[in-house]
Amino acid sequence: MKIIRSTTVMQEKMIKISKSESIGFVPTMGYFHEGHLALMKQAAEDNDVVVTSIFVNPLQFGPNEDYEQYPRDEEQDIRLAEQAGVDILFIPSVKDMYPTKMNITLSVEERANVLCGRSRPGHFEGVITVLTKLFNIIRPNKTYFGLKDAQQVAVVDALINDLNFPIQLIALPTIREHDGLAKSSRNVNLANDERSQAVWLTKALEHGHQLVVDGEQNPAIIVKEVIDVINRETSGTVDYVEMLSYPELQSVSTIKNNVVLAVAVQFKRARLIDNIIFNENGKLIRQFY
Amino acid sequence: MKIIRSTTVMQEKMIKISKSESIGFVPTMGYFHEGHLALMKQAAEDNDVVVTSIFVNPLQFGPNEDYEQYPRDEEQDIRLAEQAGVDILFIPSVKDMYPTKMNITLSVEERANVLCGRSRPGHFEGVITVLTKLFNIIRPNKTYFGLKDAQQVAVVDALINDLNFPIQLIALPTIREHDGLAKSSRNVNLANDERSQAVWLTKALEHGHQLVVDGEQNPAIIVKEVIDVINRETSGTVDYVEMLSYPELQSVSTIKNNVVLAVAVQFKRARLIDNIIFNENGKLIRQFY
Incomplete structure (x- = not known):
């Protein structure tokens, strides 16, 4: 090399x-x-x-x-x-x-x-x-x-x-730790307790995705549930949770085509992001090739 | 082709x-x-x-x-x-x-x-x-x-x-008509009387340049003389006459290195531009190759 x-x-x-x-x-x-x-x-x-x-x-x-x-x-x-x-x-x-x-x-x-x-x-x-x-x-x-x-x-x-x-x-595709946390160079800046909480970003997104699979189509409801999970399970501060069309990143009133459900949470010395992309049927989109 | x-x-x-x-x-x-x-x-x-x-x-x-x-x-x-x-x-x-x-x-x-x-x-x-x-x-x-x-x-x-x-x-280098007017696709939009006046953009710039050759170093004086020539000899409206460092296009209080002396004049249906580039000794710069 x-x-x-x-x-x-x-x-x-x-x-x-x-x-x-x-x-x-x-x-x-x-x-x-x-x-x-x-x-x-x-x-x-x-x-x-x-x-x-x-x-x-x-x-x-x-x-x-x-x-x-x-x-x-x-x-x-x-x-x-x-x-x-x-x-x-x-x-x-x-x-x-x-x-x-x-x-x-x-x-x-x-x-x-x-x-x-x-x-x-x-x-x-x-x-x-x-x-x-x-x-x-x-x-x-x-x-x-x-x-x-x-x-x-x-x-x-x-x-x-x-x-x-x-x-x-x-x-x-996003590469993840064994517990699901998205790999990030910034993960080293997490305190020990934050590291164990951080997996809840991913779990919260999966919960939001499951709601869609179960038939929920209202982005506001999904976003609120994701925020609730993160607030309940972590000491971090939610910077945003948003669900937008992908890749246009326009707000949507109902799910059509691909959407991204994305989150950013500020911990003490690390700001983490994660997201999940799926279509109106809840089918996960893991890569664009 | x-x-x-x-x-x-x-x-x-x-x-x-x-x-x-x-x-x-x-x-x-x-x-x-x-x-x-x-x-x-x-x-x-x-x-x-x-x-x-x-x-x-x-x-x-x-x-x-x-x-x-x-x-x-x-x-x-x-x-x-x-x-x-x-x-x-x-x-x-x-x-x-x-x-x-x-x-x-x-x-x-x-x-x-x-x-x-x-x-x-x-x-x-x-x-x-x-x-x-x-x-x-x-x-x-x-x-x-x-x-x-x-x-x-x-x-x-x-x-x-x-x-x-x-x-x-x-x-x-700028290519010019026989009388000195810079060739431009917009020249066809000049009225007849404007076409004969338009050569004064070039002549005014040459006058400004001659002032530098003769020892003038004050941009304000040079710019004012160029404007005066255009106002006297044409029916167009001066959009700007400026003298700036080149190619940085910063205003200068005295001439160092290359400067551009540039003009834009609005005629009825055509807005014409022209310029002349020279160094502190008045030496003309016609191309960058």
């Missing part, structure tokens, strides 16, 4: 590679868990060359968010990426990615003003700006994201379609 | 071509004059394959601007492009470029809030949005612009640098 830290070197190399080989790209902020590794492994199955980037992007963190305390372990990431079949690990510096103040900014309207976008203003603007840069540097044929951040997948879908990136978006 | 109207067909074709040949791209709104043709001819000298696009982009016209009356002559454009050495003429429809409401928007800060950007809010946002789409569809190695719209060149320079497009920006 090759490690490249310079954007210029990377771009020149990728231009050459793209002439003869297919490229799969897994953008990450590092501190790999099995969710990341599943994306890399799938990329290795699908493409000639697998590129993973590690870049904790300051642009997508708000002033009061956890940019500084976001967990980092480059040495372990290098080892894990190599094992997962990554060919090129791209680890640019902030200074190389943002050498001067950005004059051009990207913004996203409808899909960003709900869920995490509401409590994290500017977050998805930062995400799509860095992704546009990375897409232009790496020129992938396919890019891989985990559905744990379903809103991010929806926003990247809009980015690729609206701006005609010749890239196929692959969204893979 | 091949004519392609579908974005999908175009993108697939260009992905293939880019694997083995260098691509020069001239984005236009059509109604070709010698300015456009000079860009195409240079692109043909520099690259294996020359692509020109014709797309009157509704996104870059304000509600009270001349989108509808912007001149169009596809038949003549096809003939001229072929003569100029274009290999592929890309003529997408509005519906194919914007099949749904755009969710992602690009904006530009510092370089857009002066000159034409001030009187045409949203104009450069529209320009960089459509260019990002076209760059992703066409994947050029080099892209060609005329310096007649010096602000557009500055904004495209920011777009390419900020978002890491692997594209070299080539800015070529």
Whole structure:
């Protein structure tokens, strides 16, 4: 596995590679868990060359968010990426990615003003700006994201379609701990009691899903029940529970086509998210490939 | 010369071509004059394959601007492009470029809030949005612009640098009529008396430049003299005369490095722009290559 830290070197190399080989790209902020590794492994199955980037992007963190305390372990990431079949690990510096103040900014309207976008203003603007840069540097044929951040997948879908990136978006299932908690780099920031409570995010979503399977069609009722479960079973503060059309992320009065039921809960040092996607019959949608 | 109207067909074709040949791209709104043709001819000298696009982009016209009356002559454009050495003429429809409401928007800060950007809010946002789409569809190695719209060149320079497009920006000299008037598709909308007055935009800029050559360093004095000449010699209304650093487009108190002296004048049915770029010694800068 090759490690490249310079954007210029990377771009020149990728231009050459793209002439003869297919490229799969897994953008990450590092501190790999099995969710990341599943994306890399799938990329290795699908493409000639697998590129993973590690870049904790300051642009997508708000002033009061956890940019500084976001967990980092480059040495372990290098080892894990190599094992997962990554060919090129791209680890640019902030200074190389943002050498001067950005004059051009990207913004996203409808899909960003709900869920995490509401409590994290500017977050998805930062995400799509860095992704546009990375897409232009790496020129992938396919890019891989985990559905744990379903809103991010929806926003990247809009980015690729609206701006005609010749890239196929692959969204893979959320990887979970044995008890069901969605894997997240932020889980290490949970206190012990919070860790055992955190599984209730998933259980609450499953409860909401079961209501739909049992015939409930009113989003307000489902959302309320999910909130009640989380409030009863955890010490965290509910940031949101929402049920929206997917991937359009519009509010729905009844369930048609795909919807996402999503939750964010703030614990003391970690804000966790989780979601479940299903259609009007309650059939679970685990990936978009 | 091949004519392609579908974005999908175009993108697939260009992905293939880019694997083995260098691509020069001239984005236009059509109604070709010698300015456009000079860009195409240079692109043909520099690259294996020359692509020109014709797309009157509704996104870059304000509600009270001349989108509808912007001149169009596809038949003549096809003939001229072929003569100029274009290999592929890309003529997408509005519906194919914007099949749904755009969710992602690009904006530009510092370089857009002066000159034409001030009187045409949203104009450069529209320009960089459509260019990002076209760059992703066409994947050029080099892209060609005329310096007649010096602000557009500055904004495209920011777009390419900020978002890491692997594209070299080539800015070529303004092509002029025999009397000095900058060639423009909008010149056909000038009344007869306006056409003979219009040369005074150029003459006024040359007068401003001569002041610098003669030792004047105060932008305010130079700008005032240029405005006086235009007001005296034309029936048009001065939209702006500004002298700014180039390509940063920051206001300057004295001339250091490159500056642009730029003018926009509104005639009855045509709004004309022109500019002149020079350094602190008055040396003219005619192209960026």
